Amino acid sequence: MSILQTINLKKYYGTEPNITRAVDDVNFSVEEGEFVAVVGTSGSGKSTLLHMIGGLDKPTSGTVIVRGDDLANKNDEELTIFRRRNIGFVFQNYNLVPILNVYENIVLPVELDGNKVDENFLIEIVGMLGLEDKLKSMPNNLSGGQQQRVAIARALISKPAIILADEPTGNLDSKTSADVLGLLKNSSTKFNQTIVMITHNNDIAQLADRIVRIEDGKIVE
Template identity: 55%
Template sequence: MNTVLESKDLCKYYGKGENVVKAVHNASIAIKQGEFVTILGKSGSGKSTLLHMLGGLDTPTGGKVLINGKDIFGLKEEELTVFRRRKIGFVFQAYNLISSINVWENVVLPIGLDNRQFDKEFIRDIIATLGIDSKIHNLPYTLSGGQQQRVAIARALSVKPDIILADEPTGNLDSRTGEEVIGLLKMSALKYGQTLVMITHDEEIAQIADRILVMEDGGIRER
């Protein structure tokens, strides 16, 4: 299998001199196409910072991120925005749905932002797979937390990205709903052939992955 996502000596430092904080320090990882990898770490370990850099949402102090061999921080800002929108699907703890538009409109929004036609059959299949087909006309506030997170997952999958990056996707859910959402996320990524990278502080959730990376004090290692 090809390596789809790679970081080389990735660093993110804040402050200077004696006050420097090494949020991420020399993190080098390689993730293959179709893998499900969890990055396990306590709050403050640097895992969210790492994930944001892997997705091009935050700029590193040093090092590289390669997606399909392309150095994403070698791209101009506009090029990176388009690349990110087409290649990466993000699932956040806070859902980040737009409250004024319905479920269907939230799901297809990233495709519209890219001025592309969307594949209605593919979108309907995602929505059915995630069990929210009866909610497509609902506004987000009428949904439960678990349903809102399913909408967020559908939105991430809608652009047919190579990589799904999930930032504590069960953080606002009870344990039963959280396990259900993780199962759906794993099933969806497997069904659509996507690479899934998820950060979590939950040991049980981490065990569901193909591989676990552990983050401590800005450094990362294999479990």
């Protein structure tokens, strides 16, 4: 069962003759529990694709379907709620809230939605990510690798349909990168979590179940 599908997805900027086809007629699908890497050079359209899948950016034309829901049918408010419930984001620069401690950062998406935190699941995630003794720490007292693990925990806590990871190891050294990617892969396996990860690094992409290449806004085989 496809948890994510894009149909003839396009994102164009500008007008003829100076039109930029950032994403140009992309069709692809992701199965539940799959860990997919989208690989492309800078400017290939991979981040634009990720932003449309995550409902952060609207396509020029085409369709994004997540868990059977067509994102095009939602207004901004509905998209915000949909994102919070269905999409977990892990960005290159962590995007933690500096005035909240680690525990508060992790549970933020659940609390924003007015739900009760599944404490047993939280303990399991925190244990897997090695953050047990950091829950009261502030983000600025953590290393980059620790901050990214907090971001992964925050993405997992609401049990989203999909985790979208945009160059998640872009700011980390190679050993920390390997650790973080191992944790992402483990969470995919352990929680049957679907992950779509963007990277320009072929070595990193090898860890995924499947690699999709994008060039000039098109998927290439």
